[in-house]
Amino acid sequence: MRDLFAVIMLFGIFSFIAALLFLDMDAVDVAFTEAAVGAGVTTVLMLSALRLTQRYENVSHRHAGMALVVVTLTGAALIYGTLDFPSLGDPNAPVHEHVAPEYLQQTPEKIGVPNVVTAVLASFRGYDTLGETVVIFSAGIVVMLLLGLGRAEDFEQQEDILILWVVVKPMVALILVFALYVQFHGDFGAGGGFQAGVIFASGFILYSLVYGENHTRKVLPARWLPRLAALGVLLYAGTGMFSFFKGQVFLDYNALADSPVSGQHLGILLVEAGVGLTVFSTVLLIFYAFSGRRAVVHE
Amino acid sequence: MIVAAILALLVTMALVLTRAFIGPTVYDRILAVNAFGTKSVLLITVGGHAMGWYSYVDIALMYALINFVGTLAVMRFFETHDPRHDEL
Amino acid sequence: MLIGLLSDLCLLFGGLLCLTGGVGLLRLPSFFVRLHAASVTETLATVFLIAGVMLDTGWALDTAKLLLLIVIMFVANPSITHALCRTAAHGKYRPESNHEPQASHQQENQSSNNSTS
Numbered sequence: 330m331r332d333l334f335a336v337i338m339l340f341g342i343f344s345f346i347a348a349l350l351f352l353d354m355d356a357v358d359v360a361f362t363e364a365a366v367g368a369g370v371t372t373v374l375m376l377s378a379l380r381l382t383q384r385y386e387n388v389s390h391r392h393a394g395m396a397l398v399v400v401t402l403t404g405a406a407l408i409y410g411t412l413d414f415p416s417l418g419d420p421n422a423p424v425h426e427h428v429a430p431e432y433l434q435q436t437p438e439k440i441g442v443p444n445v446v447t448a449v450l451a452s453f454r455g456y457d458t459l460g461e462t463v464v465i466f467s468a469g470i471v472v473m474l475l476l477g478l479g480r481a482e483d484f485e486q487q488e489d490i491l492i493l494w495v496v497v498k499p500m501v502a503l504i505l506v507f508a509l510y511v512q513f514h515g516d517f518g519a520g521g522g523f524q525a526g527v528i529f530a531s532g533f534i535l536y537s538l539v540y541g542e543n544h545t546r547k548v549l550p551a552r553w554l555p556r557l558a559a560l561g562v563l564l565y566a567g568t569g570m571f572s573f574f575k576g577q578v579f580l581d582y583n584a585l586a587d588s589p590v591s592g593q594h595l596g597i598l599l600v601e602a603g604v605g606l607t608v609f610s611t612v613l614l615i616f617y618a619f620s621g622r623r624a625v626v627h628e
Numbered sequence: 629m630i631v632a633a634i635l636a637l638l639v640t641m642a643l644v645l646t647r648a649f650i651g652p653t654v655y656d657r658i659l660a661v662n663a664f665g666t667k668s669v670l671l672i673t674v675g676g677h678a679m680g681w682y683s684y685v686d687i688a689l690m691y692a693l694i695n696f697v698g699t700l701a702v703m704r705f706f707e708t709h710d711p712r713h714d715e716l
Numbered sequence: 717m718l719i720g721l722l723s724d725l726c727l728l729f730g731g732l733l734c735l736t737g738g739v740g741l742l743r744l745p746s747f748f749v750r751l752h753a754a755s756v757t758e759t760l761a762t763v764f765l766i767a768g769v770m771l772d773t774g775w776a777l778d779t780a781k782l783l784l785l786i787v788i789m790f791v792a793n794p795s796i797t798h799a800l801c802r803t804a805a806h807g808k809y810r811p812e813s814n815h816e817p818q819a820s821h822q823q824e825n826q827s828s829n830n831s832t833s
Contacts (some may be wrong), residue, residue: 636731641737
């Protein structure tokens with residue numbers, strides 16, 4: 330199949346099946362993120378990239394046979410390696426022995442948040458999440474440096490389908506409100522900063538798909554996006570530095586308020602807000618970069 | 629009865645996926661992917677209720693919205709793509 | 717008891733509608749006919765299946781969210797169908813004239829397609 334367009338759509342289906350598998354393994358937060366990112370944003374970004382190039386893959390004259398042999402051998406070696414694993418959910422597995430029971434026990438006492446995944450992500454392993462956020466931020470900055478962001482005046486008006494114009498406005502509002510709900514509800518249900526940022530960006534992407542890029546760029550100018558991303562990282566690291574200046578360890582939320590538990594709540598709130606802000610601005614920045622490129626090329 | 633509904637949904641998803649593979653025109657594929665997304669939302673809702681997944685309604689809501697955005701993106705791309713730049 | 721029976725009926729009917737739509741998607745001859753089959757049955761099946769789940773859940777927060785899901789799908793699905801139909805009918809590629817290449821790899825010879833002009 331050399332039609333890259335069909336490949337992208339099938340990729341979306343593949344992401345969704347992966348999300349279903351995650352749901353089957355009771356990993357709700359991961360399934361949420363995979364569905365939001367894989368089926369929504371990745372499809373849109375890959376289509377934006379496909380716009381800049383051709384639709385059909387070039388015929389390659391290299392031999393596929395050697396590659397197939399290598400892939401088969403590596404795959405077989407990996408599967409052979411997994412035969413040594415303990416079965417899924419085995420209570421004696423090393424995964425379930427060292428840190429995981431501690432987290433499960435300590436979350437109700439020390440953090441008081443029902444969603445253990447959020448507690449682990451934002452509080453117990455907060456430093457790793459800070460690293461992730463910085464990685465996302467750097468990805469956005471790199472794309473911006475390589476591709477530029479485009480200007481609002483470069484885009485022509487979209488052809489209109491009236492039903493879409495009418496339907497999409499409340500839909501965008503609903504998506505944005507839902508993103509905020511996911512952001513702040515992450516303590517109690519599935520959700521959190523990453524998913525919320527992606528859904529928030531999807532709202533803007535929907536607006537720009539139907540109403541045109543120029544309108545979206547007037548609503549949220551492109552030069553704000555790197556600043557918002559930096560603000561997100563600053564919020565995250567700033568929370569850590571605040572507790573540092575109060576005499577505690579970096580990113581120890583107990584120092585943020587009077588009682589440790591409310592300190593943890595406040596810390597998780599701020600940190601997730603930072604993550605959501607960075608993820609939102611980076612996804613939208615990459616979208617602006619790709620679509621800005623298209624306008625310059627096709628003029 | 630809920631098991632019957634889940635089975636019907638899975639069979640339908642397989643049928644739709646077949647159409648996504650063999651659809652001769654691109655519009656068939658777009659239609660099939662959108663239908664697959666809708667069936668998946670239904671599968672999450674019904675399956676989540678049956679298997680007791682935690683906060684399955686949030687995921688179903690989110691995926692319904694994302695499916696809308698994704699399908700619109702595909703259609704927009706297809707409208708504005710310049711066919712001269714394709715090489716077969 | 718009655719609610720349980722009603723919920724079962726809704727789920728059964730929704731499942732049947734889904735299957736009908738899926739079979740129609742595979743067997744009908746051309747694109748517009750398939751579009752009609754898929755979208756109509758899908759939207760109605762959505763309403764019935766989610767209504768079945770709502771009846772099974774009873775009065776809870778989830779019920780309101782499921783109602784919101786019904787409203788979203790009831791609005792979004794037909795508008796996607798309309799947009800797709802508009803694009804297919806008036807756009808650059810018409811499905812009947814079938815610009816889509818039936819590309820098969822064995823037919824690529826050394827001569828033609830690989831020369832990038």
